[in-house]
Amino acid sequence: xxxxxxxxxxxxxxxxxxxxxxxxxxxxxxxxxxxxxxxxxxxxxxxxxxxxxxxxxxxxxxxxxxxxxxxxxxxxxxxxxxxxxxxxxxxxxxxxxxxxxxxxxxxxxxxxxxxxxxxxxxxxxxxxxxxxxxxxxxxxxxx
Amino acid sequence: xxxxxxxxxxxxxxxxxxxxxxxxxxxxxxxxxxxxxxxxxxxxxxxxxxxxxxxxxxxxxxxxxxxxxxxxxxxxxxxxxxxxxxxxxxxxxxxxxxxxxxxxxxxxxxxxxxxxxxxxxxxxxxxxxxxxxxxxxxxxxxx
DNA sequence: TAGTATATGCAATTAGATTGCATTTGTCAA
DNA sequence: TTGACAAATGCAATCTAATTGCATATACTA
Numbered sequence: 001x002x003x004x005x006x007x008x009x010x011x012x013x014x015x016x017x018x019x020x021x022x023x024x025x026x027x028x029x030x031x032x033x034x035x036x037x038x039x040x041x042x043x044x045x046x047x048x049x050x051x052x053x054x055x056x057x058x059x060x061x062x063x064x065x066x067x068x069x070x071x072x073x074x075x076x077x078x079x080x081x082x083x084x085x086x087x088x089x090x091x092x093x094x095x096x097x098x099x100x101x102x103x104x105x106x107x108x109x110x111x112x113x114x115x116x117x118x119x120x121x122x123x124x125x126x127x128x129x130x131x132x133x134x135x136x137x138x139x140x141x142x143x
Numbered sequence: 144x145x146x147x148x149x150x151x152x153x154x155x156x157x158x159x160x161x162x163x164x165x166x167x168x169x170x171x172x173x174x175x176x177x178x179x180x181x182x183x184x185x186x187x188x189x190x191x192x193x194x195x196x197x198x199x200x201x202x203x204x205x206x207x208x209x210x211x212x213x214x215x216x217x218x219x220x221x222x223x224x225x226x227x228x229x230x231x232x233x234x235x236x237x238x239x240x241x242x243x244x245x246x247x248x249x250x251x252x253x254x255x256x257x258x259x260x261x262x263x264x265x266x267x268x269x270x271x272x273x274x275x276x277x278x279x280x281x282x283x284x285x286x
Numbered sequence: 287t288a289g290t291a292t293a294t295g296c297a298a299t300t301a302g303a304t305t306g307c308a309t310t311t312g313t314c315a316a
Numbered sequence: 317t318t319g320a321c322a323a324a325t326g327c328a329a330t331c332t333a334a335t336t337g338c339a340t341a342t343a344c345t346a
Binding site: 163164165183184185200201204205208224225226 | 332333334335336342343344
């Protein structure tokens with residue numbers, strides 16, 4: 001499968017939110033756009049190392065935070081005591097986590113949106129985002 | 144308002160899951176049953192101190208973990224980098240977190256259950272629990 | 287009430303994440 | 317193309333949440 005985004009696309013993405021393009025930032029965006037499951041900081045560091053992009057761990061945390069601020073990525077918490085992150089372009093789904101094997105599956109077509117609109121109207125609040133995760137036992141682990 | 148649960152009830156609750164009744168455990172269950180918002184370990188420690196129940200922090204972490212195992216409480220993550228906990232008897236709702244003032248509001252009557260059953264059938268997975276949180280701006284902070 | 291399994295306290299340690307400050311680097315204007 | 321400057325990074329230290337090992341204390345059963 002061909003990469004959906006190129007280095008050039010990542011640069012544009014960064015420029016659009018007034019961030020300088022650095023190897024670490026491009027690498028992190030690439031990682032999150034390529035990978036199908038939400039990544040934690042440790043995984044990002046490994047990815048960068050594999051690509052021979054030298055970065056300090058602190059910098060990865062800082063980059064992740066600024067990408068969050070700019071709305072390019074979203075945070076995901078799967079009950080692990082740490083954050084994972086997903087590129088905004090693939091955040092239109094939710095997650096199922098198997099409590100036995102820790103596999104993460106995507107759950108699509110949850111029309112929470114309708115529910116969300118009702119809640120906003122009823123409560124007078126503005127909902128910017130939501131997080132929905134399902135925990136249980138996957139098909140493989142049921143045997 | 145009268146307390147819904149007494150110390151005696153907490154003891155029974157513990158006995159039912161084969162746990163010894165200790166002051167710390169009873170205090171923690173009380174705290175979680177009384178309070179209307181999910182509590183983190185730090186809050187539990189403060190609660191116990193106020194009740195003059197002397198416990199080490201480690202013990203609170205350990206108690207929380209065993210209560211989770213036994214299914215008496217559920218974990219909640221509100222994007223803070225730490226866990227909060229809610230008593231199982233009041234876990235039938237979801238949460239809205241204001242990104243400005245950090246207020247936590249309860250959201251009820253989300254019939255996720257129907258959705259959940261559909262997903263289970265379609266995917267062949269067993270869903271044991273889910274977590275649903277909404278993030279945005281509360282009514283007060285909109286001005 | 288004594289015996290025993292269980293729970294707790296204390297000290298040390300780990301992992302995730304943040305901060306301050308000095309240095310380096312990307313970008314834009316000339 | 318280059319130089320200037322704001323922005324980004326590296327390094328060291330620090331913080332908070334959470335866990336572990338081991339010795340001691342406590343709750344519960346017989």
